[in-house]
Amino acid sequence: MSSRKKKTPRSLGKPFRGKGKPLVPKWKLFRANEPLLSVFMWGVNHSITDLSHVPPPGLLMPDDFKAYSKIKVDNHAFNKENMPSHFKVKEYCPNVFRNLRERFGVDESEYLTSLTEQEPRRSIDDPRRLLFSYDQRLCIKVITGDEVANAAPILIKYHQVRSLTNYQPEATSTEPTGKGVSRLFVSYDKKLVIKTMDTEAVAEMHSILRDYHEYVVEKHGKTLLPQYLGLYRLTVDGNETYLIVMRNIFGRKYKVHRKYDLKGSTVQRQASEKEKSKELPTYKDNDFLEDQCKLNLPADAKTKLIDMLSADTAFLSRLHLMDYSLLVGIHDCDKALEEAKAADAAAASTATAVGGATGDSSEPDLEAGSADEFQPTPPDSPIPSTGAFAPYPTEGGVELDDEFYAIPSNPNASQREIYFIGLVDILTYYGVKKRTASAAKSVKYGSEAENISTVKPEQYGRRLLEFVTKAVSAGDG
Numbered sequence: 001m002s003s004r005k006k007k008t009p010r011s012l013g014k015p016f017r018g019k020g021k022p023l024v025p026k027w028k029l030f031r032a033n034e035p036l037l038s039v040f041m042w043g044v045n046h047s048i049t050d051l052s053h054v055p056p057p058g059l060l061m062p063d064d065f066k067a068y069s070k071i072k073v074d075n076h077a078f079n080k081e082n083m084p085s086h087f088k089v090k091e092y093c094p095n096v097f098r099n100l101r102e103r104f105g106v107d108e109s110e111y112l113t114s115l116t117e118q119e120p121r122r123s124i125d126d127p128r129r130l131l132f133s134y135d136q137r138l139c140i141k142v143i144t145g146d147e148v149a150n151a152a153p154i155l156i157k158y159h160q161v162r163s164l165t166n167y168q169p170e171a172t173s174t175e176p177t178g179k180g181v182s183r184l185f186v187s188y189d190k191k192l193v194i195k196t197m198d199t200e201a202v203a204e205m206h207s208i209l210r211d212y213h214e215y216v217v218e219k220h221g222k223t224l225l226p227q228y229l230g231l232y233r234l235t236v237d238g239n240e241t242y243l244i245v246m247r248n249i250f251g252r253k254y255k256v257h258r259k260y261d262l263k264g265s266t267v268q269r270q271a272s273e274k275e276k277s278k279e280l281p282t283y284k285d286n287d288f289l290e291d292q293c294k295l296n297l298p299a300d301a302k303t304k305l306i307d308m309l310s311a312d313t314a315f316l317s318r319l320h321l322m323d324y325s326l327l328v329g330i331h332d333c334d335k336a337l338e339e340a341k342a343a344d345a346a347a348a349s350t351a352t353a354v355g356g357a358t359g360d361s362s363e364p365d366l367e368a369g370s371a372d373e374f375q376p377t378p379p380d381s382p383i384p385s386t387g388a389f390a391p392y393p394t395e396g397g398v399e400l401d402d403e404f405y406a407i408p409s410n411p412n413a414s415q416r417e418i419y420f421i422g423l424v425d426i427l428t429y430y431g432v433k434k435r436t437a438s439a440a441k442s443v444k445y446g447s448e449a450e451n452i453s454t455v456k457p458e459q460y461g462r463r464l465l466e467f468v469t470k471a472v473s474a475g476d477g
Contacts, residue, residue: 035084035236035237036241038082039084039087040232041116043091043232044115045112046089048108051094051098051108052108056099060096062210065096068092069090072087073087074086084237087235089233089234090232091230091231091232096213100216101230103216103221104221105221111230114188114189114192115187115245117188117189120187120188122183122184122186123185123186182195182197183195186248190248190250191247191252192247193245193247197243202231202233202242204427204428205228211315215315223312224308225312225426226247228244231244232244247404249327249421249424251329251400251418252403254331259280259281259329260283260288260327261325262284262285262288262326262327262328262467263323263326263460264463264465264466265285266285266289269284270287295407295472296409296413296417297409297419298410301408305468305472306465313464313465321457322430323425324425324426325424327420328419330417330420333416387400387403388404388405407420413473
């Protein structure tokens with residue numbers, strides 16, 4: 001009985017060239033600062049590669065909404081400096097999410113490149129804000145000024161204890177503690193967002209997925225709902241982590257200078273002082289009102305916004321979902337122009353100083369330091385815009401063809417702005433816990449109970465729609 005030798009990478013292709021070493025095919029490396037991201041990049045690459053060999057089904061069947069694919073890897077010897085030796089990757093409903101990506105105009109190769117070409121970066125909204133050294137030995141955490149002040153007396157006591165004992169600190173888990181704490185990552189090209197989920201949110205995702213898909217098909221992808229593009233479970237070192245991939249609401253070409261999380265509620269809906277100390281704080285409903293903020297939209301864009309928000313909130317109410325938010329990011333065009341000029345001036349000053357120190361009298365190449373240097377290169381043949389508010393006005397010089405949630409301000413407005421508007425966090429079911437919370441808050445706030453965030457889904461959606469309608473400036477001027 002003959003035995004067939006299992007092919008390994010070293011036995012593929014021509015085994016030798018002369019007296020040299022065996023030829024080894026080039027494998028793709030997935031380097032990240034933490035094992036979870038390395039496994040995620042590996043898993044996405046494995047999944048999309050497998051799907052590419054299978055033609056998409058012409059019609060999704062009920063079993064597609066229950067299907068999954070999974071792989072278990074043991075003793076992973078390749079790229080072991082960055083990848084753990086044992087891990088598992090599970091993708092939920094592969095054909096459904098592939099179909100959703102197509103509906104939302106996200107190309108498979110683009111999806112793969114965004115998530116695997118480079119390591120996803122930690123979002124500035126990530127509550128942990130942890131960074132790791134390349135060898136995983138050191139961890140760096142971003143802390144506030146108050147935390148620095150509070151740490152000083154603790155460090156003194158810690159030093160005293162270490163001086164008197166042979167104390168060795170135990171290794172602590174880097175997983176977030178506390179229910180409901182999510183981690184946020186952004187793909188290197190800022191197109192996609194990766195968010196961790198708890199099991200309750202995953203279960204809700206499964207329960208609404210068929211309705212969600214039908215709604216996306218009905219609306220031809222033109223919706224303010226989160227664009228769910230992939231759902232995964234990763235098991236690393238025995239710890240399970242659920243990750244959902246979504247399109248990034250904020251633009252990748254235009255910096256967001258201010259952002260608001262709006263629920264239509266005014267009870268305890270203002271940013272804390274700790275939040276305001278962040279690089280890009282998330283302001284809330286009362287801050288929006290105090291700032292007297294208005295969304296200066298053209299008449300047709302206002303109509304599209306209100307119509308989409310009305311349909312989306314009605315859909316969410318029908319599924320008994322609530323506690324979601326309308327995320328609004330504002331790009332100030334004039335401020336961005338001033339920042340670009342300041343950056344160019346700083347670059348020119350630095351180049352001049354360096355040239356003087358080295359005796360180089362040649363003029364600096366200002367074009368090399370222009371603000372466009374770090375902008376994504378547009379495709380040679382741009383595809384038709386798939387934006388929710390397309391087509392966009394041509395005046396103003398803004399390019400929004402690849403910015404789905406973007407709306408340029410009214411050309412006649414006194415201040416030129418670009419708004420990024422979309423719904424987030426839609427997976428909260430109005431069940432027993434939320435009903436109990438609503439009843440308790442009604443007793444606590446009395447006459448203001450109708451303004452609390454925890455209300456019935458129909459009332460929640462109607463209130464948010466009214467808030468946004470008032471926030472949008474009327475007319476063309």
